[in-house]
Amino acid sequence: MSAPTTERRHIVVPPGQPALRVETLSVWYGTRQAIREISMVIPERSITAIIGPSGCGKSTLLRAFNRMHDTTPGARVEGKVWRNGIDLYAPDTDPVWVRRQIGMIFQRPNPFPKSIFENVAFGLRVNGYRGDVAARVEQALRAAALWDEVKDKLDASALALSGGQQQRLCIARALAIEPQILLMDEPCSALDPVATMRIEDLMRELAKSYTIVIVTHNMQQASRVSDYTAFMLAGEDRIGELIEYAPTREMFIRPRDRRTEDYITGRIG
Numbered sequence: 001m002s003a004p005t006t007e008r009r010h011i012v013v014p015p016g017q018p019a020l021r022v023e024t025l026s027v028w029y030g031t032r033q034a035i036r037e038i039s040m041v042i043p044e045r046s047i048t049a050i051i052g053p054s055g056c057g058k059s060t061l062l063r064a065f066n067r068m069h070d071t072t073p074g075a076r077v078e079g080k081v082w083r084n085g086i087d088l089y090a091p092d093t094d095p096v097w098v099r100r101q102i103g104m105i106f107q108r109p110n111p112f113p114k115s116i117f118e119n120v121a122f123g124l125r126v127n128g129y130r131g132d133v134a135a136r137v138e139q140a141l142r143a144a145a146l147w148d149e150v151k152d153k154l155d156a157s158a159l160a161l162s163g164g165q166q167q168r169l170c171i172a173r174a175l176a177i178e179p180q181i182l183l184m185d186e187p188c189s190a191l192d193p194v195a196t197m198r199i200e201d202l203m204r205e206l207a208k209s210y211t212i213v214i215v216t217h218n219m220q221q222a223s224r225v226s227d228y229t230a231f232m233l234a235g236e237d238r239i240g241e242l243i244e245y246a247p248t249r250e251m252f253i254r255p256r257d258r259r260t261e262d263y264i265t266g267r268i269g
């Protein structure tokens, strides 16, 4: 199905049910605006990559998707993020509910200094889960492709795992509370190529059931794993904007905007 394109920017509206609908989203840190009026639709059960040069606002945009800026002093968000008809920024929308639906995986794996089991069980306990915690922990570890490696040492410290295993543990920890969307902020940048491949394979597997949005510096990674790619760029005023948003294959083979082409061919950034 061909997608409509705006005149000024090349922004597709992916077909099907959106996981998130982002409308004229702007974020400020104090008086400095970091991103300007970004509108896009994130399709469900797919991987959307956000790419662009350092400082163009990729993480800022990603963090706006689950209200992470609520916890940043001085940060302010304008615009709307809709999920199934609910405005995530409406005064009566509970930010805890938002973050339960939309989990975040960070650049550096950040397991708690607890056992492997307790890391995954943590969110369940915080949320007062009354079911079979052990079963849910196993399910999450299996979904994160880590179960076989840790099933015999669930009581061992999470900090003894390799970097790649720690990152998959953090993914299991996020999955345990059954989110629908996973935001990943450069999840492989601290990992070696083999661990990176495992996370990328895992992402493809997870995308069958979850919606994933990933920020990545690595264009090869975006082209390998994502279905859609959003290219951001900051102009002379240093405010990040969405320049082009398209199916990944299209963007890498036939970018519509010269700035996208300059970036993916290495002329800028």
Ligand SMILES: Nc1ncnc2c1ncn2[C@@H]1O[C@H](COP(=O)(O)OP(=O)(O)OP(=O)(O)O)[C@@H](O)[C@H]1O
Binding pocket: 029, 034, 052, 053, 054, 055, 056, 057, 058, 059, 060, 061, 072, 217
């Ligand atoms: N907590 C903060 N307080 C003040 N300014 C911030 C904060 N976080 C980010 N910024 C600024 O906002 C702009 C966008 O930053 P952001 O981290 O979103 O960019 P990015 O594209 O993800 O960069 P990178 O690829 O280097 O991680 C930058 O100028 C950055 O310095």
